[in-house]
Each structure stands twice: as structure tokens, then as C-alpha cells.
Amino acid sequence: MILTILGCHSATPKTFHNPTSQLLEVKGHLFLIDCGEGTQVALRKSKVKFARIKHIFISHLHGDHFYGLIGLISTFTLLGREADLNIYGPKGIKEIITLQLKLSKSWTNYSLLFHELDSKISEKLFEDEKVEVFTIPLDHRVYTNGYLFKEKTGERKLNPKAAIEANIDKSYFRKLKMGEDVVNEKGQLIPNQQVTFPPEPPKSYAFCSDTAFKPEISPQIEGVTALYHEATFLEEHLHLCEKTKHSTAKQAATIARDAGVEQLILGHFSTRYDDLNLFLEEAKEVFEETSLAADYKVFEI
Amino acid sequence: MILTILGCHSATPKTFHNPTSQLLEVKGHLFLIDCGEGTQVALRKSKVKFARIKHIFISHLHGDHFYGLIGLISTFTLLGREADLNIYGPKGIKEIITLQLKLSKSWTNYSLLFHELDSKISEKLFEDEKVEVFTIPLDHRVYTNGYLFKEKTGERKLNPKAAIEANIDKSYFRKLKMGEDVVNEKGQLIPNQQVTFPPEPPKSYAFCSDTAFKPEISPQIEGVTALYHEATFLEEHLHLCEKTKHSTAKQAATIARDAGVEQLILGHFSTRYDDLNLFLEEAKEVFEETSLAADYKVFEI
Incomplete structure (x- = not known):
């Protein structure tokens, strides 16, 4: 699995801060996870062949996680895309996209297949011979899912x-x-x-953003190879987490420790912090194998 | 009048190419004209105090002219904006914006005042003691207006x-x-x-994008201090203009000459051309006082 961070900052896009988006390459798939404004430019900068993306997973309908989707869909049209595009996300996402396509008289040349979500329990969204994808219901101000990507056990x-x-x-x-x-x-x-x-042990990646501290997710993500968990705040701003339904670095590390994951990646940093190393220090006190996400950073999982 | 080009390229945002957006500073106003994806980042890069924008004029509902609007509106909320924001654009723009705000449960703290347009003849949209703004009905694949900004004659x-x-x-x-x-x-x-x-002669700026060659606009923009006119193609691709309802550099220059404007600025270049100087050469054969727009270029009008 190769994970490319296209953006890992909260709230608004800035000159050197992209909002959330990630690209997961696994078993021949390019899965796009969230799509904040500017994601299509970040994809170009990353020099990935993004026309190969066939599945886009949107966690929730806050702007910093999906405002770039309509632009990417339009760009695919301009590039002459013919392959189906599957979009998984909260109920309402289809109306947002189709309204804009209708008013701009710019229907896609390819099939847009919407898979709208509203379940509060985990669902399997995708499966083929080698990979499965599940929702991870999270706890945020609006209906939100994380996503769990699991390789199947391969051949001997x-x-x-x-x-x-x-x-x-x-x-x-x-x-x-x-x-x-x-x-x-x-x-x-x-x-x-x-x-x-024996076959290579199957790898797995869990994406959890945005969410309040939700220990109930630990059993589902138990032992994953890598966990991305949002850490919008440091513990000193724990009180902000309650109102905004976000997590601290310590809380993210607690989830990682309790779920026995191999590796934790932190992201969705609030722009109030200049020194992101404070997130790393706070998390490592609870869970040593922690890294910080950074725009355009690539993780081999 | 100070015109800052935030983006001047057609179709899709790229690493070094922003879609259409401009900022016009005139008599204490900051008017934003069109708002393609990434405009809020371009505003930050330009270091303008963009919280001062109170009026946004959207020409038409193609993505490269308005996909950045919802993000800018959301950012204003996060920045604690309280001042009213006026948005002028084609009928449907209100539904697009409000649907997204509703589904993200992210209503603005400030008043969003939509002025939806559907007239096929020019209308006055704004007037105060010093400035007037009018629509310039254009001819494109969807309902489109250019905008004419006119200073009033000042005091002696x-x-x-x-x-x-x-x-x-x-x-x-x-x-x-x-x-x-x-x-x-x-x-x-x-x-x-x-x-x-005598008072300073009043200045005027006409923004015309996107449009097929439409000589009928010449009387309305007669003698303007500066005309921005789209030039998506060169004459060698004139046949593409018919299908896409865009203009060539020569056609833009013909409008400028026939309207007797002082200065022509070309933009909305198709990404098919590597050498934009060809646009300048083609236009100058018809109208000498021609410049090319470029992202982040500033014109003193």
C-alpha cells in the first residue's frame, strides 16, 4: 500500500496548506479519500496518473473534505474520461454534484455512480478478489464515516x-x-x-477524520497496519474538542494504542499551531510509532 | 482603478494556471469578478485584504468561473466575517450555495445577499456616489454576463x-x-x-468572459478605459469558437477597435497553446494597445 497525502490541514486552503485529501494505492487501485478544494492541483503536483481513480470516498460534507470534488469531476470530463467513477459519501452528495452539472449544462461523458451513505453501523462498500473497503462510523458535527481498506489474504x-x-x-x-x-x-x-x-500478511489502512474521541472504533480497526487519525488540537485545547467534535493528538494516540495498530499517522491540524512537532511529542507519550502527515508526503504501508 | 488578475486560464486549474478570477479596486471597493477553484488561495498569494470584498460578480455557471465561490464563502465564516456579502450571478447560484451550506450545517454568520440574474438586456446592479456596475449580456453556451464598472464623474x-x-x-x-x-x-x-x-476623467472597466464574438456589445463598452475580453483561441482554431462559443484574439481585438477602448487585456487562454505571445501578435494586428493577462499580474487602469 502506498499512501500519498495530498492535503492534511483543517479548515481553509492556504498558500502552503491543503485541506484533506489522500490517495491510497493498493492492489492496482487508486482510491481517493476526501477531496478538499485544490485536490486536482495537488494530484497534478504529485504526478500521479489520477485518471486511474475509479473510487472516491468522501468522509463528510464539510467543505475542507469535498469542495474539490465537483472540479475534479468536471476535469475528468474535459480530459475525455470514459470509465465509470464511483463516489461514496453522505446522503446529499449526489444532489450537490448533479445540481451543479445541471446548471452548467455540463453532464459528464462517463457514468457517475453515487453510493450515498446514511447507516450508523459499518458497511462493506467495495470488494473484489484482493481488497475490501468498509465504513468506520465516526462522531462529528455532521454525519461522518472513516474508511477501512483491507487487503485480502493472498495466495501462498x-x-x-x-x-x-x-x-x-x-x-x-x-x-x-x-x-x-x-x-x-x-x-x-x-x-x-x-x-x-505462506502469503504476505495482508495489509490494512484505516482513515479516521473528522471525529471526536471515539474509543468504540478500536475493535474494528484492531491491528491495522496503519491508522490515519485526525488530531486537530493539542490536549491544552481539549475543551475545543467538545464543541467542535474533533480529537487531540493524545486521544488519537490512545485509539492507536488500544487498537494495537502498527503505525499511527496524525493530520487535520488546526492552523492555530505553528509548531506541529508538539503533536508528535504529545502522541508519542502514548504511542511511539507515530508520524505526522504533511502535504505531498508519501507513506509506504 | 487597480485590476489584479487572480487567474486567467480556461478549463481546469493546473499547477501554474488558475481559472478565471479578478479583483478590481475602485473608489474604495474591492469587487471580485468570477471565482474559479483556488481563488481564495490566489487572493492570499496576492496579499490583498480580501475580507474587504463585499460584492462578487459571477459571469456564468461553468466551473472554471465559480467553483471557488463556496470555499470563499465558508472561509469568510471561519474568519468571523460579519459584513454582508453580495453575490451577483445567474439564476441557480443561490440554490447551489445554499444547498451546500445546508448539508454541511454551516450557515454563515453574515448575510449572504444573492442577486440572481436572468435578463437578456443590460441591467444596473450597483450604484453609489462614485461607482456604477452594469451587466453586459454575452453569448455563451449557458446564460452569461460580462460586467461594466464605471466611475462617476467626480468633483471639480x-x-x-x-x-x-x-x-x-x-x-x-x-x-x-x-x-x-x-x-x-x-x-x-x-x-x-x-x-x-476639471475633474479627473472617470475611468471604466469592462469584463467580457466567456463569449462568442458579439459585436453588439461595442456600443455599451464604447471608449472604456480598459476592456478585458476573452481570447480562448487563435484564428487558426476559429472553427472551435463556433462550437464552444468562445472568441479568438483577433475577434477580441476587433471588439476593442470598434468600441474605441483605450486598452485591451486578453485572457481565458486555452491550455492547448504553449506560446501565449501568439495571442498578442494576432490581436495587435487589429488593435495595438493590447496586453496579455497573467496570473497575479496587476494593471493600473
Whole structure:
């Protein structure tokens, strides 16, 4: 999994601060997560082939998470896109987009497939042979979901040398990768583990923004390879979290620790702080494996 | 009048190309004209005090002219704005903005005053003691207006030395500035022109984007101090103008010449051209006083 941070700041776009957007590359997919104003320019700056994006996941309908969506949709039209585009987000997102397309008489040349969400419990949104995507219901001022991206356990890896030594015909290799035992040319049953290696452990990424401290999400994100969790404030401004339904760096780290994740990435920083290292210090007191997001930073998960 | 080009390119925002937006400073007003995606960041980069903007004029509902509006409105809320904000634009703009504010539960703290337009003949939109603003109906794929900003003729300027020599009491100076003749302390009638200078000639600025070649606008913009006219294409792509309802550099220059304007500024360049000087060359063959717009360029009109 490769995670590109396109923007990780809260509230308003500024000269050197993009609002929330991320691109997750996993098993051949380019998943776009949130799409604040200017995301299409950030995508160009990142030099990713963003025409390959087929699924866009919007967490909630605050401007710093979706105002760039209509522009990206229009740009896809101008670029001659033909592939379907799936948009997952809160109920209402379809009306916002289609109203603007209608009034500008600029319908897309490609199919826009809206998947509007209103469930308060986790749902599976996408699945193919290699990846699943689920919602993570969060607690914010408006209806909000995080998203959980999970690789499926892959095939076992063939040990070609061992398989040949065990006199297994090549036509059985597919079965071996599927984890089955096979009979060799001498009629002997060969245990799968003798001639294969275990698959790579599946990776997973949880995106949680924006949300008040919500420990109830820990079981769902237990053991994920990487967790992005918003940290809008430091503990000294904990009182602001109650009103705005955001989290502190310490709260994000607490979630990471309790869920036993491998790695925590913090973002959605309030612009009131000049020194973002304070977030890192505060979080590391609770959970050591913490990093700060930064616009255009790339994480290999 | 000071005109700041915030963006002057057509279609999609790119790393170094902003879509259309301009800021016109005139007689204490900051008028924002069009507001493509990223305009609020361009305003920050220009270091203008954009909280002073009280009137925003949107030409039409194509994305490259208004997708940045909702973000700017939201940013004003976050910055604690209290002053009214007037938005002039095609019918439908109110629904687009209010739908997004409603779904994000983010009503503004200040009054948003929408002035929706659907007239096909020119209207006066704004007037105070010093400035008037009119629509310039244009010809595009959707309902579109340009805007004409006109200073009113100002007061005559007092010649203090001449006024004192003519024995005029100071209490009459106000009347002199208003252009009236006055009686001096000796009971003589003093002709106004003897003791005053004529006012600065009023300036005017016409913004015309986007539009097909429309010579009918020439009488309305006759003699303006500066005309911004779109030039999306060069003459070699004239055939594209018919389909897209845009203009060539030559057509823009023809309008400027026929309307007898003092200065022409070209913009809304298609991204298909690498060398924008070709626009300048083509236009200058018809109208010498032509300049090219460029993002962040400032014109003193």
C-alpha cells in the first residue's frame, strides 16, 4: 500500500496548506479519500496518473473534505474520461454534484455512480478478489464515516525448487498456491506447506477524520497496519474538542494504542499551531510509532 | 482603478494556471469578478485584504468561473466575517450555495445577499456616489454576463490660489467643487472655471468572459478605459469558437477597435497553446494597445 497525502490541514486552503485529501494505492487501485478544494492541483503536483481513480470516498460534507470534488469531476470530463467513477459519501452528495452539472449544462461523458451513505453501523462498500473497503462510523458535527481498506489474504507462494524435487506436475501449481495438498507423479500425497511459502500478511489502512474521541472504533480497526487519525488540537485545547467534535493528538494516540495498530499517522491540524512537532511529542507519550502527515508526503504501508 | 488578475486560464486549474478570477479596486471597493477553484488561495498569494470584498460578480455557471465561490464563502465564516456579502450571478447560484451550506450545517454568520440574474438586456446592479456596475449580456453556451464598472464623474478640483485671489470665502469652496459659480466678498459673480480645474476623467472597466464574438456589445463598452475580453483561441482554431462559443484574439481585438477602448487585456487562454505571445501578435494586428493577462499580474487602469 502506498499512501500519498495530498492535503492534511483543517479548515481553509492556504498558500502552503491543503485541506484533506489522500490517495491510497493498493492492489492496482487508486482510491481517493476526501477531496478538499485544490485536490486536482495537488494530484497534478504529485504526478500521479489520477485518471486511474475509479473510487472516491468522501468522509463528510464539510467543505475542507469535498469542495474539490465537483472540479475534479468536471476535469475528468474535459480530459475525455470514459470509465465509470464511483463516489461514496453522505446522503446529499449526489444532489450537490448533479445540481451543479445541471446548471452548467455540463453532464459528464462517463457514468457517475453515487453510493450515498446514511447507516450508523459499518458497511462493506467495495470488494473484489484482493481488497475490501468498509465504513468506520465516526462522531462529528455532521454525519461522518472513516474508511477501512483491507487487503485480502493472498495466495501462498510456490517454492518451485521444492515442488520439482517433490515430483509435482506443473498443472498442480495453481492448486498449491490455493493452499491445497496435491498428489505427485509417484502417487504420494505432498503436504502443501512442504512446497509453498505462506502469503504476505495482508495489509490494512484505516482513515479516521473528522471525529471526536471515539474509543468504540478500536475493535474494528484492531491491528491495522496503519491508522490515519485526525488530531486537530493539542490536549491544552481539549475543551475545543467538545464543541467542535474533533480529537487531540493524545486521544488519537490512545485509539492507536488500544487498537494495537502498527503505525499511527496524525493530520487535520488546526492552523492555530505553528509548531506541529508538539503533536508528535504529545502522541508519542502514548504511542511511539507515530508520524505526522504533511502535504505531498508519501507513506509506504 | 487597480485590476489584479487572480487567474486567467480556461478549463481546469493546473499547477501554474488558475481559472478565471479578478479583483478590481475602485473608489474604495474591492469587487471580485468570477471565482474559479483556488481563488481564495490566489487572493492570499496576492496579499490583498480580501475580507474587504463585499460584492462578487459571477459571469456564468461553468466551473472554471465559480467553483471557488463556496470555499470563499465558508472561509469568510471561519474568519468571523460579519459584513454582508453580495453575490451577483445567474439564476441557480443561490440554490447551489445554499444547498451546500445546508448539508454541511454551516450557515454563515453574515448575510449572504444573492442577486440572481436572468435578463437578456443590460441591467444596473450597483450604484453609489462614485461607482456604477452594469451587466453586459454575452453569448455563451449557458446564460452569461460580462460586467461594466464605471466611475462617476467626480468633483471639480479647487484652485486654492485663484479662489483666494478672487476673494471667495472658504464657505463657498464646496459649491465650487460641485461646479457652481459663486459670488465673492465684493459681490462679483465668479465663473466656476476661473477658480477650479476639471475633474479627473472617470475611468471604466469592462469584463467580457466567456463569449462568442458579439459585436453588439461595442456600443455599451464604447471608449472604456480598459476592456478585458476573452481570447480562448487563435484564428487558426476559429472553427472551435463556433462550437464552444468562445472568441479568438483577433475577434477580441476587433471588439476593442470598434468600441474605441483605450486598452485591451486578453485572457481565458486555452491550455492547448504553449506560446501565449501568439495571442498578442494576432490581436495587435487589429488593435495595438493590447496586453496579455497573467496570473497575479496587476494593471493600473
